[in-house]
Amino acid sequence: MQSKPFLTLDDVKKIAAAAEAEAKANNWPVTIAICDDGGHMLWLQRLDGAAPISSHIAPAKARTSALGRRESRIYEELINNGRVSFLSAPEVEGLLEGGVNIVVDGHTIGAVGVSGVKSSEDAQIAKAGIAALV
Template structure:
């Protein structure tokens, strides 16, 4: 039997705090979502002024990144590249840039999804959160 890493509550709090700090530093109103390796929501934080729809999009991006074990942008690029049939992929609804998997020792242990500003800025916020836990 093998052991595997997982996101602890303290990790989630650290990720969210660092992501929030990055967003606030840039005056970006976003929603930040953290999920476990199965795409289940661990934390959702909607900053003041973030669009209401971002509270649905951020968890979807995180879920997609966790389930696919890759950044959600890969799916967006695939679809934009002409493979529109990928829109029918089961269980993946956040196929937009802004979902980043949490990888530890080559394994996905969760994901962060951010929504509310430009997609490249969403990713910047998510990565700031991951950097805070050394990943």
């Protein structure tokens, strides 16, 4: 039997604090979502001024990244390059850049999804959060 690392509440708080700091340093009103490797929400935080829809998009990006074990931007790129069949993939809703999987010792243990600014900036915030952990 193999064992793998998993996110603790303390880990999630570290990721969230670092992601929030990155967003605030750039004056970006976003929603930050963190989930485990099964796509189950562990954290949702909507910063002041973030659009209400971002509280739906950020978790979808996180879930897509965790379940797919890759950044959500990969799906966006596939679709933009003509592979529109991914639009019908089950459990895959956040098909935009901004979901980044958390990899520890080669295992995806969760993901961070961010929504509210340009997709590349969403990803920047997610990666800043993850950097606080790994």
